[in-house]
Structure formats: structure tokens, C-alpha cells
Amino acid sequence: MANILIVDDEQEIGHFLSYLLSEKDHIVTICMSGADYERCVTEQEFQLAFLDVRLPDRNGLEILQHLKKVQPMCKVIVMTGYANVKTAVEAIRLGANDFIEKPFDDIEDIEKLADELLENGPVPSLSCAREIASKMDCFIGSSKEMNQLFTLAYKFAQKNITVLIEGETGTGKDVLANFIHQASRRADYPYVPVNCGAITESLLESELFGHAKGAFTGAAKDRKGYFELAGKGTLFLDEIGEASLTTQVKLLRVLETGEFIKVGGETTQRSQARVIAASHVNLHEAVEHGSFREDLLYRLDVVKLRIPPLRERLEDIPAFIEYYLNQLELDLSFAPETIDCLCQYEWPGNIRELVNVINRAVALAEGESTRITPHYLPAKFFTAPSLANKVESEKPEIEFDDYLRIWQQDILEMWKQDKDTSLPELLDKIKAFETEATHAFIQKALRKTVGDRKEATKNLGISMRRLRYYLNEKKNTREREPMLKD
Numbered sequence: 342m343a344n345i346l347i348v349d350d351e352q353e354i355g356h357f358l359s360y361l362l363s364e365k366d367h368i369v370t371i372c373m374s375g376a377d378y379e380r381c382v383t384e385q386e387f388q389l390a391f392l393d394v395r396l397p398d399r400n401g402l403e404i405l406q407h408l409k410k411v412q413p414m415c416k417v418i419v420m421t422g423y424a425n426v427k428t429a430v431e432a433i434r435l436g437a438n439d440f441i442e443k444p445f446d447d448i449e450d451i452e453k454l455a456d457e458l459l460e461n462g463p464v465p466s467l468s469c470a471r472e473i474a475s476k477m478d479c480f481i482g483s484s485k486e487m488n489q490l491f492t493l494a495y496k497f498a499q500k501n502i503t504v505l506i507e508g509e510t511g512t513g514k515d516v517l518a519n520f521i522h523q524a525s526r527r528a529d530y531p532y533v534p535v536n537c538g539a540i541t542e543s544l545l546e547s548e549l550f551g552h553a554k555g556a557f558t559g560a561a562k563d564r565k566g567y568f569e570l571a572g573k574g575t576l577f578l579d580e581i582g583e584a585s586l587t588t589q590v591k592l593l594r595v596l597e598t599g600e601f602i603k604v605g606g607e608t609t610q611r612s613q614a615r616v617i618a619a620s621h622v623n624l625h626e627a628v629e630h631g632s633f634r635e636d637l638l639y640r641l642d643v644v645k646l647r648i649p650p651l652r653e654r655l656e657d658i659p660a661f662i663e664y665y666l667n668q669l670e671l672d673l674s675f676a677p678e679t680i681d682c683l684c685q686y687e688w689p690g691n692i693r694e695l696v697n698v699i700n701r702a703v704a705l706a707e708g709e710s711t712r713i714t715p716h717y718l719p720a721k722f723f724t725a726p727s728l729a730n731k732v733e734s735e736k737p738e739i740e741f742d743d744y745l746r747i748w749q750q751d752i753l754e755m756w757k758q759d760k761d762t763s764l765p766e767l768l769d770k771i772k773a774f775e776t777e778a779t780h781a782f783i784q785k786a787l788r789k790t791v792g793d794r795k796e797a798t799k800n801l802g803i804s805m806r807r808l809r810y811y812l813n814e815k816k817n818t819r820e821r822e823p824m825l826k827d
């Protein structure tokens with residue numbers, strides 16, 4: 342038995358919910374205005390509240406914030422009409438546990454939601470999101486922005502609403518759209534990603550909606566479009582800003598009515614797919630410039646999720662590298678100074694660029710080192726003078742300096758001692774020095790060519806085979822072969 346508060350100016354809603362919840366022996370209090378609410382909230386303690394976001398005398402979001410402040414343990418379900426789903430998004434951001442849409446079409450869902458919130462408390466969305474992400478190639482990280490993003494994405498995935506994803510190129514819009522699909526009730530149906538920018542304008546319409554036989558030259562038979570292929574699943578329209586104004590009209594129709602007609606077709610078909618759209622350009626600006634329809638943007642922008650660029654969450658870089666190397670199942674690690682370099686870069690290509698940099702470094706280091714030092718990074722990381730100087734004087738030289746000093750002392754001590762020196766011992770020391778010195782000079786050359794081995798061999802005046810031999814020799818510290826032919 343729980344104390345439940347209902348705040349709604351529509352009498353029928355109050356009565357309906359009251360009936361539903363009293364059946365389960367809960368005590369229900371109905372408030373029909375903000376003033377009513379203020380009185381009740383000081384008199385009683387509630388475990389759950391159903392809150393309408395539109396009241397005649399007060400803003401529902403203000404009530405939500407007030408309730409969360411004075412009764413923080415009270416769970417809140419916000420109620421909205423379709424027209425103000427955006428307010429529900431804001432409510433979730435402000436701490437509401439969930440939202441339901443009016444008119445109610447699934448009473449069992451409401452009962453289930455109330456039971457769950459009262460019995461177990463809210464299941465933390467972030468841990469559910471992490472579980473789903475771990476089953477697909479999706480990294481969430483630990484930055485506040487990404488945690489918030491995936492928590493919201495998880496919550497909205499459960500609802501049947503259109504989502505608009507904004508983010509620069511390579512931030513992971515496709516990855517996020519796929520995550521929303523996997524977290525939704527549509528996960529067993531297809532996920533169909535379409536890059537509108539990669540399909541020519543004349544073809545996009547028939548790719549999206551399909552075409553009938555004979556619709557144009559070459560249309561030898563009927564063909565299904567992506568809307569049909571997605572079925573009850575999710576259609577991800579990436580780079581939607583690239584769609585022509587004619588295609589935008591058709592997209593608007595399918596979003597408003599669920600209906601579409603194949604190119605050259607006669608019969609109207611219904612789409613049951615959920616649409617997630619994304620754009621790297623600001624669609625509001627595109628509307629101002631006249632290249633994007635305002636009504637379509639209004640339909641798409643029900644829930645907007647913005648993926649922050651990588652430069653705004655540099656703290657995710659070390660964790661992403663670890664995550665990615667684990668995926669590759671490689672026993673490699675990035676040296677702290679390499680990570681420092683990566684964290685000082687702007688990342689215009691975002692996560693995609695980071696993945697490329699990791700792949701490149703791994704390929705260069707393979708068979709040579711298990712520790713990825715800055716010289717395995719491309720030159721662009723060292724264009725800033727301070728960074729370039731830092732890398733030029735990086736550890737390897739310092740380490741070789743130290744080695745040389747110790748080696749010299751060692752030999753001098755041997756030289757100065759009175760007893761006879763063992764010649765094999767001396768020759769061993771000289772051989773060890775030769776190996777170290779060769780390796781240090783090769784590493785220096787590779788740093789100069791930013792990992793380009795071919796260029797390094799030219800500068801060093803040796804063959805590629807010999808270079809590999811020297812690198813392996815250091816790595817395996819095995820006995821050197823007496824003679825090596827080029």
C-alpha cells in the first residue's frame with residue numbers, strides 16, 4: 342500500500358488513475374491545480390506522483406522540481422499529450438522517473454510502471470544502458486555528458502517516438518541509433534541504416550520508398566524500399582539534411598500518416614518503422630537557409646540527442662583506448678606520454694579518427710613493441726611546437742643517455758681494476774652496447790619519419806630486412822647471427 346499523488350486538471354484522468362490504483366489498495370490523493378498541490382504536499386508524504394505538465398495555474402515542471410526538492414524519495418511519472426512530448430524530455434532531464442502519453446492506450450503498461458517504481462525503485466537506466474552497450478560494439482565511457490546521453494537514449498528507446506541525433510562527423514551517430522534500436526522493443530526487428538548523403542538525389546526516393554516495375558528505365562521489377570525493409574524495426578536516416586525538398590515532402594507524409602507510395606506505384610502502403618534521423622549540419626540553420634522543411638524538422642525533432650565532440654570529453658580517451666585494445670584482444674598498451682599527446686589534440690574527425698590513429702599505431706608497433714610511445718603517432722600530433730619539442734626529447738634518448746653513462750662507467754671500472762679482465766665478459770658488454778645503440782638510432786630515425794619504415798631505411802642506409810632484424814634482435818634479445826646479407 343502506498344500514498345500516491347495525482348496532479349491533473351482533467352477530472353477524468355484523476356478518476357481513471359484513482360480507480361486503477363485504488364484497486365491495488367493504494368491511497369490516492371487528487372489535486373486539480375497548483376494551489377491544491379501546494380496544500381497537499383505539505384500535509385502528506387507520497388511514494389509516487391503522476392504529474393500533468395500543463396496546469397492552469399502553474400507550470401508542471403516547476404511542480405516537478407519542487408516535489409523532487411521537498412520529497413526526494415517520491416517517484417514521479419510525468420503525463421503529456423503528444424504535442425508536448427518535448428516537455429517530457431525536459432522533465433526526464435529534471436529528474437522525473439518516466440513519462441506516459443495521454444490519451445492512455447496501454448493501461449497494463451501504466452500498472453506495470455507504477456508497480457515497478459513502487460516495488461523496486463527505478464532500475465538505474467545507466468546500468469541497463471551499459472548492459473546493452475556491452476553486447477554491441479558500443480563504448481559509453483565515464484564522462485558526465487556521455488552518461489547523461491546514454492541514460493536519456495535508453496529511456497527514450499522504450500517509447501515510440503522519433504529521435505533526432507545531432508553530432509559532428511564521426512561522433513558515433515550510427516552507433517547511438519543502433520543502441521536505441523537494441524534498447525527498444527523493436528530489437529528483434531531489422532535495424533536499417535541509410536546514409537542519405539551517400540545516395541544520389543535521383544535514387545534516394547526509390548531507395549527509401551521502393552519502386553514499381555517500369556517506374557523508370559531499368560526498373561525491371563518491383564523493388565522494396567528501406568521503409569518496407571525495416572518493417573517494425575528502426576530506420577536510421579543519417580545525413581537527412583542531404584535529402585532533396587521533394588524527398589522531404591514524402592518523408593513528412595510518412596512521419597505524419599505512416600503512409601507512402603512506391604515510386605511509380607499506385608497503392609498506398611503503411612510503414613510501422615520507427616524513424617531515427619541524424620545530421621552533422623544544424624537543421625535549424627538549414628531551415629533558415631531554406632534547404633530544409635520546417636514542418637519536417639518539427640516532426641523529427643521530438644527528442645533531440647546531441648553527441649558531444651571528442652574534444653569536449655577528452656577524459657574518455659584513455660578508457661576508449663583500453664576498451665578498443667580489449668576488443669582487438671591485443672596485449673598492447675599506450676604509454677602515458679602518448680595518451681598525453683592524444684589528449685592535447687582537437688579531434689576534428691572524433692571517435693572515427695581516434696580509431697584510425699589507434700589502428701595505425703598498433704600496426705606500426707606490431708612485432709616491435711608492446712608499449713605504444715608517441716613516435717607511433719602521425720605527424721599531426723606534433724605540429725604544436727611545444728609538443729614537437731617534447732616528443733623530440735622523449736624518453737628513448739634519455740634512456741639511451743643513461744644507458745651510455747652506466748655502460749661507460751662499467752667499462753672504466755673494468756679498465757681500472759687491478760685483476761685481469763675476462764675478455765669474453767668485455768666482448769659481451771660491447772655486443773650489448775652495439776645492440777642498444779643500434780636500436781636507439783633506429784628508433785630516432787623512425788620518430789623522424791613518424792613510423793615510416795621505408796623512409797627510415799633510406800635515411801639510415803640499410804635494407805628493410807636489416808631494419809626488421811635489428812628491431813627483432815632488441816625485442817627478442819636473442820643471439821645475433823654472425824652475418825646478415827642484405
Ligand SMILES: Nc1ncnc2c1ncn2[C@@H]1O[C@H](COP(=O)(O)OP(=O)(O)OP(=O)(O)O)[C@@H](O)[C@H]1O
Nearest residue numbers: 478479480509510511512513514515516692693696
Ligand atoms: N560509442 C562508440 N563506441 C564504439 N565505437 C564508436 C562509438 N562511437 C563511434 N565509434 C567509432 O567511430 C566510427 C564512426 O562512428 P559512426 O559511423 O557512428 O559516426 P557518425 O557520427 O555516424 O559519422 P558520420 O557523421 O560520418 O556519419 C565507428 O565505426 C566506430 O568505430
